Amino acid sequence: MIVGFDDQEGTSPMRITPLTELTGRSRILQEKLREQQVDAAILVQNSDLFYFTGSIQRGIYYLPAEGEPVYFVFRDQGRARMESGLCHVVPLDRLGGLPGEITRFGLPLPQRAGMEFDVLPVNEGQRFRKLMPASEFVDITPQVRIVRAVKSSYELEIMKDCALLADRVYEEAKNLLVVGKTDHEVMAELFSFALKEGHQGLIRMRRFNAEMFFGHIFSGVDGAVPAHLDAPLGGLGTTPAVGQGAGHKKIAAHEPIIVDFIVAYDGYLVDQTRTLAIGPLPDKLQQAYADMVAIQKLMFDLARPGVSWSELYRQCYLRACEMGYEKHFMGAGSSQVRFIGHGIGIEVDEYPFIAEGFDDQVLLPGMTFAFEPKAVFPGLGAVGVENTWRVDEEGIKRLTYSNENLWQLPLS
Amino acid sequence: MIVGFDDQEGTSPMRITPLTELTGRSRILQEKLREQQVDAAILVQNSDLFYFTGSIQRGIYYLPAEGEPVYFVFRDQGRARMESGLCHVVPLDRLGGLPGEITRFGLPLPQRAGMEFDVLPVNEGQRFRKLMPASEFVDITPQVRIVRAVKSSYELEIMKDCALLADRVYEEAKNLLVVGKTDHEVMAELFSFALKEGHQGLIRMRRFNAEMFFGHIFSGVDGAVPAHLDAPLGGLGTTPAVGQGAGHKKIAAHEPIIVDFIVAYDGYLVDQTRTLAIGPLPDKLQQAYADMVAIQKLMFDLARPGVSWSELYRQCYLRACEMGYEKHFMGAGSSQVRFIGHGIGIEVDEYPFIAEGFDDQVLLPGMTFAFEPKAVFPGLGAVGVENTWRVDEEGIKRLTYSNENLWQLPLS
Numbered sequence: 104m105i106v107g108f109d110d111q112e113g114t115s116p117m118r119i120t121p122l123t124e125l126t127g128r129s130r131i132l133q134e135k136l137r138e139q140q141v142d143a144a145i146l147v148q149n150s151d152l153f154y155f156t157g158s159i160q161r162g163i164y165y166l167p168a169e170g171e172p173v174y175f176v177f178r179d180q181g182r183a184r185m186e187s188g189l190c191h192v193v194p195l196d197r198l199g200g201l202p203g204e205i206t207r208f209g210l211p212l213p214q215r216a217g218m219e220f221d222v223l224p225v226n227e228g229q230r231f232r233k234l235m236p237a238s239e240f241v242d243i244t245p246q247v248r249i250v251r252a253v254k255s256s257y258e259l260e261i262m263k264d265c266a267l268l269a270d271r272v273y274e275e276a277k278n279l280l281v282v283g284k285t286d287h288e289v290m291a292e293l294f295s296f297a298l299k300e301g302h303q304g305l306i307r308m309r310r311f312n313a314e315m316f317f318g319h320i321f322s323g324v325d326g327a328v329p330a331h332l333d334a335p336l337g338g339l340g341t342t343p344a345v346g347q348g349a350g351h352k353k354i355a356a357h358e359p360i361i362v363d364f365i366v367a368y369d370g371y372l373v374d375q376t377r378t379l380a381i382g383p384l385p386d387k388l389q390q391a392y393a394d395m396v397a398i399q400k401l402m403f404d405l406a407r408p409g410v411s412w413s414e415l416y417r418q419c420y421l422r423a424c425e426m427g428y429e430k431h432f433m434g435a436g437s438s439q440v441r442f443i444g445h446g447i448g449i450e451v452d453e454y455p456f457i458a459e460g461f462d463d464q465v466l467l468p469g470m471t472f473a474f475e476p477k478a479v480f481p482g483l484g485a486v487g488v489e490n491t492w493r494v495d496e497e498g499i500k501r502l503t504y505s506n507e508n509l510w511q512l513p514l515s
Numbered sequence: 516m517i518v519g520f521d522d523q524e525g526t527s528p529m530r531i532t533p534l535t536e537l538t539g540r541s542r543i544l545q546e547k548l549r550e551q552q553v554d555a556a557i558l559v560q561n562s563d564l565f566y567f568t569g570s571i572q573r574g575i576y577y578l579p580a581e582g583e584p585v586y587f588v589f590r591d592q593g594r595a596r597m598e599s600g601l602c603h604v605v606p607l608d609r610l611g612g613l614p615g616e617i618t619r620f621g622l623p624l625p626q627r628a629g630m631e632f633d634v635l636p637v638n639e640g641q642r643f644r645k646l647m648p649a650s651e652f653v654d655i656t657p658q659v660r661i662v663r664a665v666k667s668s669y670e671l672e673i674m675k676d677c678a679l680l681a682d683r684v685y686e687e688a689k690n691l692l693v694v695g696k697t698d699h700e701v702m703a704e705l706f707s708f709a710l711k712e713g714h715q716g717l718i719r720m721r722r723f724n725a726e727m728f729f730g731h732i733f734s735g736v737d738g739a740v741p742a743h744l745d746a747p748l749g750g751l752g753t754t755p756a757v758g759q760g761a762g763h764k765k766i767a768a769h770e771p772i773i774v775d776f777i778v779a780y781d782g783y784l785v786d787q788t789r790t791l792a793i794g795p796l797p798d799k800l801q802q803a804y805a806d807m808v809a810i811q812k813l814m815f816d817l818a819r820p821g822v823s824w825s826e827l828y829r830q831c832y833l834r835a836c837e838m839g840y841e842k843h844f845m846g847a848g849s850s851q852v853r854f855i856g857h858g859i860g861i862e863v864d865e866y867p868f869i870a871e872g873f874d875d876q877v878l879l880p881g882m883t884f885a886f887e888p889k890a891v892f893p894g895l896g897a898v899g900v901e902n903t904w905r906v907d908e909e910g911i912k913r914l915t916y917s918n919e920n921l922w923q924l925p926l927s
Contacts (some may be wrong), residue, residue: 186758331590
């Protein structure tokens, strides 16, 4: 499961991305660059750096449309050299030195340079424009994201490790839920457990302003509180300064408890939600949970390579409406969100989006996504199920695998 | 300490930013806008939204250079109305509706509009340009940051609450440090403790790509491992996918243990570092710790309103060099950073920067900053001290106050 150093002497076992992985990823992006007549990709965002170089440093991944990539690194150059399998890791003292270094490397300056306009700040973009005034800068966000969306078997193996950890977290949650304890307290205990089991702590989201703190735990009414986050459940949080997540509500019997946990391990994520209760739930909520599982089953039957992201969304959304959840599916009333699933990998909001507006995008083998049908009832709470899936040649397979029963803890 | 709802019924006590605070903040930014001939500020980033509206939603804080601010909100409109003290909180269904809503509010569209170019992604900026093609868009990052740098007494009170929590965290750290436990395990336990004591979880940094996970705990050699983070200490972390922070190193006796903890509470942060050891440290490290405290004392003697950020940096840096730490101060060798302190408030990297390059910027009463003289010895580890300070009319005062002794825990 782990490659790298040995733990006997107290040093850290670390999984280093193999060169064959990095090479494959660069080659696929190069195809996309050539399709768009882009001469070079200049990528700077942490998640993209990790994906294409294996090492997050303050630096620039420079990929010409033909030839070898170069990782120009400001800081830390030694770590970049140790962690990145790329052949060309080049120290750079200041951004102004970049054109000279590209030229010194025998590469022409790009006429059309592609960058990540979805995450690159305006000021950073202007620095690159000034640096290469003869270059045209274009957005290659969709190209980068579609390359990253299709996982290799190496990446899927890491995500399987994440799913193992997600199951342990969920089993531990059953031990921690007690009447009278607050959602926030359970979250603190569960997160500590997850960290000790190997969770990396940081969870990355790509979208501007998106913030995520290792998922959500909500009991009862708090599961139905909407927030700024583009998610079916938001939560009150402990302060308007965060404005989402677990709050100080005390857990009671006979109310749904949502454990929506993102496991992050060796750079990759899986997302899993289960619904629990202490003592039996009202029939309406038990039925709603069964119905959400049925919508997941519908998705499972429909999903296969070639199906458009939006078609999958529409079929499941329509089924939810037929079942009577038009006002409760994926949020309540005006707080409903218009998606049921999201790609997941290094970031929690990757391609594909199981949502309207993507009729021209289809599932591809190797894509991984979380699917999270949830029903929200203001004043009562939320129920739902979420798993992370991978697309293979015939259909989809589960990565997360925890028991999907509506889990009822004893009243004691 | 807390205003807001009562906890008796299990509802959450929440500190809501008073309208008088919000009004004062908007007025000061309006002065800055008029100085720059900017007709309106259009702010969208979470930290800025929290500061100027009191509520983080998906929305736009619109501040004309004269008149009242308007908070246009996509999601969640109900929460914005509940959490924000602003008079004008206006629902907005889509960005395209913004110009019409501004006009409907009786306001002219701005000829010069100011935005946060340091954080606004290129694609988001382009959406605003298309929306208001007749407007010129300019960067008002420095104006926003200088307004936010000067804290009100309301903000300072929250930061005092953070400092109380920081002291409890530090006291707990003394209980958790045991020979044979890993840095990562201590971090997981300490963070769980902090969350239960009220830590909000999320820690915000403004700089592009900057990531922070509630500070760092390093023992021995791991304290001297540099990382991509622009900080004197980086740490190995548990995976190159994070590339910083506590790693799996086991704590041993006679080595320096750095506890660098950021407390986040009700939206505000303080930063505090202490050095501990199990059993006595080598003389060289004990001396280095005493010298770092002496540099802090020099800073304390020099810092007062009117002193330039860079002058403060230079005096302290020169003293460190005179003391023999030229190759060890604020990192070792090529991994040294060129600052000793940083503003702190809602974000951990606010104005002022105690660094070179800011001779034209001076300390102002109400500014708050962390000052963190640290000495780094590859193969041995790091020692240092850090506190959060506020500038008053005569000089500076401490916010964080934990015992500053080099804390020696018993060997067994």
